[in-house]
Amino acid sequence: MTPATPTTAVSLFDRRPLYFDRSLRRNRINRFCTALVALFAMIAVLPLFLVVFYVMLQGGRLIGFSMFTELPPPPGLEGGGIGNAVLGTIVVTLLASLIAIPIGVGGGVYLNEYSKRGLFAQFVSFGNDVLAGVPSIISGVFVYGVVVATRLFFNQSYSAMAGGIALSVLMLPTVIKTTDEGLKLVPQELRWGAYGVGASKFVTVMRVTLPAAFTPIATGVVLGVARAAGETAPLIFTALFSPFWPEGIFNPIATMSVLIFNFAIMPYEAQNELAWAASFVLLVMILAANLVSRWISRMASRT
Amino acid sequence: MTSERLPAQEGAVAAPAEDLFTLRRRPPAERLIDIGFRQLTLCLAAMVALVLLGIFVVVLQGAQEAMGAFGLRFLTTSAWDPVNGEYGAFIAIYGTLVTSLLSLLIAVPLGVGTAIFITEDLLHRSIREAIGLLVELLAAIPSVVLGLWAIFVLEPGIRPALRLLHQWLGWIPFFGTEPQGPGMAPAILILVVMILPIITAISRDALNQVPIELRQGAYGVGTTRWGAIVSVILPAAVSAITGGVMLALGRAMGETMAVTMIIGNALNFDLSLLAPGNTIASMLANQFGEADGIQVSALMYAALILMLLTFSVNVMAKWIVRRLSLRY
Numbered sequence: 001m002t003p004a005t006p007t008t009a010v011s012l013f014d015r016r017p018l019y020f021d022r023s024l025r026r027n028r029i030n031r032f033c034t035a036l037v038a039l040f041a042m043i044a045v046l047p048l049f050l051v052v053f054y055v056m057l058q059g060g061r062l063i064g065f066s067m068f069t070e071l072p073p074p075p076g077l078e079g080g081g082i083g084n085a086v087l088g089t090i091v092v093t094l095l096a097s098l099i100a101i102p103i104g105v106g107g108g109v110y111l112n113e114y115s116k117r118g119l120f121a122q123f124v125s126f127g128n129d130v131l132a133g134v135p136s137i138i139s140g141v142f143v144y145g146v147v148v149a150t151r152l153f154f155n156q157s158y159s160a161m162a163g164g165i166a167l168s169v170l171m172l173p174t175v176i177k178t179t180d181e182g183l184k185l186v187p188q189e190l191r192w193g194a195y196g197v198g199a200s201k202f203v204t205v206m207r208v209t210l211p212a213a214f215t216p217i218a219t220g221v222v223l224g225v226a227r228a229a230g231e232t233a234p235l236i237f238t239a240l241f242s243p244f245w246p247e248g249i250f251n252p253i254a255t256m257s258v259l260i261f262n263f264a265i266m267p268y269e270a271q272n273e274l275a276w277a278a279s280f281v282l283l284v285m286i287l288a289a290n291l292v293s294r295w296i297s298r299m300a301s302r303t
Numbered sequence: 304m305t306s307e308r309l310p311a312q313e314g315a316v317a318a319p320a321e322d323l324f325t326l327r328r329r330p331p332a333e334r335l336i337d338i339g340f341r342q343l344t345l346c347l348a349a350m351v352a353l354v355l356l357g358i359f360v361v362v363l364q365g366a367q368e369a370m371g372a373f374g375l376r377f378l379t380t381s382a383w384d385p386v387n388g389e390y391g392a393f394i395a396i397y398g399t400l401v402t403s404l405l406s407l408l409i410a411v412p413l414g415v416g417t418a419i420f421i422t423e424d425l426l427h428r429s430i431r432e433a434i435g436l437l438v439e440l441l442a443a444i445p446s447v448v449l450g451l452w453a454i455f456v457l458e459p460g461i462r463p464a465l466r467l468l469h470q471w472l473g474w475i476p477f478f479g480t481e482p483q484g485p486g487m488a489p490a491i492l493i494l495v496v497m498i499l500p501i502i503t504a505i506s507r508d509a510l511n512q513v514p515i516e517l518r519q520g521a522y523g524v525g526t527t528r529w530g531a532i533v534s535v536i537l538p539a540a541v542s543a544i545t546g547g548v549m550l551a552l553g554r555a556m557g558e559t560m561a562v563t564m565i566i567g568n569a570l571n572f573d574l575s576l577l578a579p580g581n582t583i584a585s586m587l588a589n590q591f592g593e594a595d596g597i598q599v600s601a602l603m604y605a606a607l608i609l610m611l612l613t614f615s616v617n618v619m620a621k622w623i624v625r626r627l628s629l630r631y
Binding site: 026027029030033034036037038040041043044045047048050051052054055058102103104106107109110111113114115121123124126127128129130131133134135136137138139140141142144145146169172173176200201202205223226227229230231232233236237240257260261264265272275276279282283286287290291294 | 329333334336337340341343344345346347348349350351352354355357358361362364365412413414416417419420421423425434436437438439440441443444445446447448449450451452454455456496499503527528529530532550553554556557558559560563564584587588591592602603606609610613614616617618621
């Protein structure tokens with residue numbers, strides 16, 4: 001009577017030992033799937049290495065001092081540099097940052113510090129997500145319609161300012177989002193402490209809350225600026241291009257990204273080489289900004 | 304002990320406090336600054352809504368003329384004829400949908416697989432973090448640089464493979480033309496490179512948020528690692544992953560530069576993936592600067608279609624995340 005249960009148990013173990021058996025079907029499937037995702041991960045990082053390798057190879061050998069001091073040559077001629085485009089990218093990105101950062105930080109402060117997450121705030125953060133999803137070329141179309149076609153600034157159509165505005169439309173959602181998220185991380189006790197010693201809300205935000213959230217906001221903003229610096233689509237018909245040195249912010253201006261686009265499809269060797277050189281400069285700038293901002297945020301979170 | 308001491312201490316502090324501190328009224332300047340600052344941030348926040356509304360109004364107003372002239376015929380005809388003023392965006396709409404959906408088809412398994420690889424404890428943590436960082440850096444490469452790379456490296460590199468594809472599967476209309484340089488197939492591959500980081504990053508976050516108890520429970524009833532992943536962890540994360548995939552779809556539809564440089568910007572319709580095609584975004588990038596008259600309006604109409612497509616995809620992504628969330 002009693003041995004009934006042990007016998008079934010013993011027979012179960014006889015049939016199927018509890019040792020790990022590599023040849024079992026489920027273990028074979030396990031190994032196969034692991035190998036498969038390892039392969040996928042390798043495929044996923046492959047393009048980065050290929051792109052960076054080629055840009056370093058093709059663009060790196062062209063980089064010299066004259067690359068930054070000379071103008072691009074007329075089609076068909078050799079030599080020249082991308083000095084005006086490097087300067088132009090800096091100017092346009094700076095303009096975009098000057099517009100987008102104050103607006104974005106202010107909007108983020110409103111969302112997190114002032115709003116009670118009511119209907120308006122919900123609408124703003126929803127609109128922010130939608131704006132982040134708007135294709136970059138559409139923001140170019142928008143600025144073309146508002147600024148370029150109407151000749152808003154001193155009767156100038158294409159201008160560096162228009163390009164800066166178009167880029168700022170792209171940066172705005174990122175800045176608002178990172179400010180909002182960064183301020184969420186500030187402990188409530190800090191605000192209470194500031195109110196406790198008699199600070200007004202304005203002083204609390206400016207002197208306590210924003211400085212406390214500086215690192216996450218700065219990291220996000222740097223990433224957003226780096227992203228905007230490489231954007232091309234909004235600039236093609238707002239900032240246009242210019243083969244000359246920048247002539248103020250109300251005239252067309254050359255940028256590296258538009259230079260790459262224009263010169264890549266030209267049938268001239270010299271122009272193609274300049275496109276590679278501009279890619280090199282742009283890529284080094286953007287990857288450096290990315291790595292530095294990540295490094296800073298890691299340093300800050302450790303201390 | 305503490306409860307006894309506390310009142311005494313409070314009394315001790317409170318007594319001199321009356322002499323040292325006086326209640327002060329807030330000076331009007333301070334109050335004005337406070338109110339002013341609040342209104343200022345409110346206005347800045349409203350800028351988002353204003354810009355969004357502005358984009359919509361500008362594009363809609365620009366498209367008015369073409370909408371009146373072509374109506375819904377614009378969506379189904381493929382004439383693009385500046386001489387006769389006859390426009391239809393079918394090629395571009397077809398190209399936008401086909402390139403984005405096919406690139407998604409390739410990028411989703413790759414991205415989710417990579418995310419599983421870097422969230423499971425298969426390798427040492429530092430190596431997995433390094434892979435994650437590399438994939439994120441891929442997202443930082445400007446689209447125009449990827450386009451340049453696609454023109455000079457990717458497209459010549461894959462042309463032999465595409466030619467083989469044409470030889471073997473040429474009887475399928477999708478591979479019916481001889482590959483000769485720019486085309487939809489390289490555009491799809493470069494789109495994969497661009498949306499892979501989004502899918503990987505969002506899937507990784509989703510998988511990391513699955514409670515450890517679910518995994519422990521699965522292992523406790525004796526499943527293997529992949530049994531747990533497929534039947535417990537992925538279902539728990541599926542809503543966030545789907546949301547990320549939809550976001551990636553929106554990005555793929557609106558992606559401009561790299562696609563413009565490699566897709567060939569065809570004006571004639573061809574079902575084949577190996578032939579040159581066109582997308583709405585690349586059409587805008589190529590023609591908007593030089594267009595005038597009703598062509599501008601037709602391009603605005605196309606831009607409106609693109610906006611509505613990406614908008615609905617993004618809203619659907621939000622809806623999916625909210626509705627499909629498993630409650631555990």
